[in-house]
Structure formats: structure tokens, C-alpha cells
Amino acid sequence: MxxxxxxxxxxxxxxxxxxxxxxxxxxxxxxxxxxxxxxxxxxxxxxxxxxxxxxxxxxxxxxxxxxxxxxxxxxxxxxxxxxxxxxxxxxxxxxxxxxxxxxxxxxxxxxxxxxxxxxxxxxxxxxxxxxxxxxxxxRLGPDALAVSEPEFADLLHGTSQRVKNALTDQTVMAGIGNAYSDEILHRAKLSPFANSARLDAEQSARLYSAMRTILSDAVGRSVGQDAARLKGEKRSGMQVHGRTGEICPVCGDTVREVSYADKSFQYCATCQTGGKPLADRRMSRLLK
CATH class of the missing domain: 3.20.190.10 (MutM-like, N-terminal)
Structure with a gap:
């Protein structure tokens, strides 16, 4: 997408x-x-x-x-x-x-x-x-690259969704989908299942910085490309999304996946969940 x-x-x-x-x-x-x-x-x-x-x-x-x-x-x-x-x-x-x-x-x-x-x-x-x-x-929220850090924190704390869902909820903030949310969370070293409203100030700041970096870098790589090459350019910048079973370039762990009926997301357990794998079932939650 x-x-x-x-x-x-x-x-x-x-x-x-x-x-x-x-x-x-x-x-x-x-x-x-x-x-x-x-x-x-x-x-x-x-x-x-x-x-x-x-x-x-x-x-x-x-x-x-x-x-x-x-x-x-x-x-x-x-x-x-x-x-x-x-x-x-x-x-x-x-x-x-x-x-x-x-x-x-x-x-x-x-x-x-x-x-x-x-x-x-x-x-x-x-x-x-x-x-x-x-x-x-x-119904759209503000464009993801247009929000300030305080606005970003307010948007996240205004919803009790899992942070993965909050990032991709277009009424909260517009423009981020499944792929870039995986990359943002990986860079921020946060679990996709973390509760948005419970993120502390340091986690929120880390997530905002990751979002700005991931999206800005992707825009920089994409702008100027021929329309036919954009899909390949998007994939080339991914570290975890779409790379199930491959090696995480940050820590060397294996990239894991959580699958749903019609979609999936990828993450690194070592980088994001303290080494704990997320349950790969429809009603997934962090294994304890």
C-alpha cells in the first residue's frame, strides 16, 4: 500500500x-x-x-x-x-x-x-x-510529518489503542500504514502492543524521533524516483517489515511475524519486546 x-x-x-x-x-x-x-x-x-x-x-x-x-x-x-x-x-x-x-x-x-x-x-x-x-x-487527523512533538504526545495519549494501531489509525494521524509503522516501532525499540496512553515522556519522544526519521528518510529516497520504481525503493529501506525469518540488522536476532486474517506485521523481539515473542494468533498479546 x-x-x-x-x-x-x-x-x-x-x-x-x-x-x-x-x-x-x-x-x-x-x-x-x-x-x-x-x-x-x-x-x-x-x-x-x-x-x-x-x-x-x-x-x-x-x-x-x-x-x-x-x-x-x-x-x-x-x-x-x-x-x-x-x-x-x-x-x-x-x-x-x-x-x-x-x-x-x-x-x-x-x-x-x-x-x-x-x-x-x-x-x-x-x-x-x-x-x-x-x-x-x-475524518483524517493531521499529516504525520506536520505534527510537532507535543502534538504527537497529545494524540497518542488521547487514545488507549495499542501503539501499532494508533500509528496506523488515520483519524489520529494520517499517512502511516502497516509497513512504516513496523519500521518506526523497530527504530524506537517499542513493542507494537504497548498501550499508547501509557507511554512515558521518554518513550513518546523516542517514538516521535523515530517517526520523523523513518518518514523523512523515506521521502528523501522516494521523491524524484520514477513512479514505476517507488515500490522497490520502499522495500529497499525496510529493516523488519516484510522480512520475516531474516536477520535483524541492528541486533542479529531473527525477525518475527504476527499474522491476522488478512494482514501481518513484523518486529524484532530482542530490539522491541525484551526478547519475549508476541503470540502469533488473531487475539495476540504479549506472552508473559
Whole structure:
């Protein structure tokens, strides 16, 4: 799933490649992704691309006051095509959800695709005059990289969730998902099951520093990358997430995993839980 660093990188990529172009034909290959119908998606055609923006994990393209906003969800992605086929894509064929064709001032005709792999279709697209009217954006907490350390402490202490869940709760703070929360907690040397409201001042400060470092470093690695390379760039910076069974680069212990019905997270017991493994079952809790 694209998280804040990848969304920021995609935002800059579109700012450099799409702003200044004119929207041509918009091809909808999967009607289910459209969450609004008025204005229709066809209203984008003929409009100038004047800007881009993001709200947490939502990415938006400003087409002269009419916004195309997407949440790529777990398996969605944005793909840039320099020379798309002139023929409209066939609905229901492959991962393509929407293709936005463009005309640049230089006379080029690129396009960007919104795609989604897998069978669980969760990618969402809205066409709106004001992105803040989208319910999932209206509920967002502040962007993770926009909060100060005191604000961060207040946000965590305002919820009794496990810290892993608090970091990924978009109503608490926007932009962090499963992958970067694993990395943040590993760097902060905190258990994913620690209670957010019970973190002391030193733990909260350590967690804030880890969040700033992990996200800022990821943004630095991602911005300027071609959209097609961002997934690989994201994985290259991970020390524990997605590395079950590998060696922790900090202490040499084996990276462990806790699995749920449809997701999992990774951690290092030596670095984060005092050497105690977390129970790998749906109602996981720290073994005592």
C-alpha cells in the first residue's frame, strides 16, 4: 500500500509531469471505483491540470477547480505511460481501473493509469469541487510529518489503542500504514502492543524521533524516483517489515511475524519486546 512517503513522491511526480497539461479522454475500465457521479468523470475532459495535492494517503489532481481524488488502498498504484494506446482500454481487462489521457504543451500525449491488483477491489476515485467534502478525508487527523512533538504526545495519549494501531489509525494521524509503522516501532525499540496512553515522556519522544526519521528518510529516497520504481525503493529501506525469518540488522536476532486474517506485521523481539515473542494468533498479546 502506498503510504505518506510514496504519496508525496507521486504528488511531486505528477506536479512535474502533469501540471500544465490538458485532460483528454478519461477511460473508466472499472465502474466500481467511482464513488461520485456528479460531476461526472467526463467533466474533467478539456480542463487544464493546475495542481496536485495529498491528504494522508489520498492523492488529488486539480483540474481547474475540479479535483480527481484517489485512495489507492492496499493494492492500488499509479502508472505513468509516455505513449498510451490510442484505443480505449476494454472494461474488466486486467488491473486497470481508470486511464487519464493528457495533452502537454509540447505536443506529447501521455497518460496516467490508476490500477489495482488482486481480487479485493478497494481502490476509490472521487470527482469533486472540494476534496474536504470526501468523508474519508474529512475524518483524517493531521499529516504525520506536520505534527510537532507535543502534538504527537497529545494524540497518542488521547487514545488507549495499542501503539501499532494508533500509528496506523488515520483519524489520529494520517499517512502511516502497516509497513512504516513496523519500521518506526523497530527504530524506537517499542513493542507494537504497548498501550499508547501509557507511554512515558521518554518513550513518546523516542517514538516521535523515530517517526520523523523513518518518514523523512523515506521521502528523501522516494521523491524524484520514477513512479514505476517507488515500490522497490520502499522495500529497499525496510529493516523488519516484510522480512520475516531474516536477520535483524541492528541486533542479529531473527525477525518475527504476527499474522491476522488478512494482514501481518513484523518486529524484532530482542530490539522491541525484551526478547519475549508476541503470540502469533488473531487475539495476540504479549506472552508473559
Amino acid at each position: 502506498p503510504e505518506l512517503p510514496e504519496i508525496v513522491a507521486l504528488e511531486q511526480f505528477l506536479a512535474e509531469h502533469a501540471v500544465g497539461a490538458v485532460v483528454g479522454r478519461v477511460d473508466v475500465a472499472a465502474l466500481s471505483v467511482l464513488k461520485t457521479f456528479d460531476p461526472p468523470v467526463t467533466a474533467l475532459s478539456g480542463r487544464d491540470v493546475t495542481g496536485v495535492g495529498h491528504w494522508g494517503k489520498h492523492l488529488g489532481v486539480d483540474c481547474g477547480g475540479l479535483w480527481l481524488v484517489t485512495h489507492l488502498s492496499r493494492a492500488g498504484w499509479l502508472r505513468w505511460i509516455d505513449e498510451p494506446s490510442a484505443a480505449p482500454p476494454k472494461p474488466g481487462k486486467g488491473p486497470l481501473a481508470i486511464r487519464v489521457n493528457l495533452f502537454t504543451p509540447e505536443g506529447a500525449t501521455p497518460a496516467f493509469d490508476l490500477t489495482e491488483a488482486g481480487t479485493k477491489k478497494r481502490l476509490a476515485v472521487w470527482v469533486v469541487h472540494d476534496p474536504l467534502t470526501i468523508p474519508s478525508i474529512a
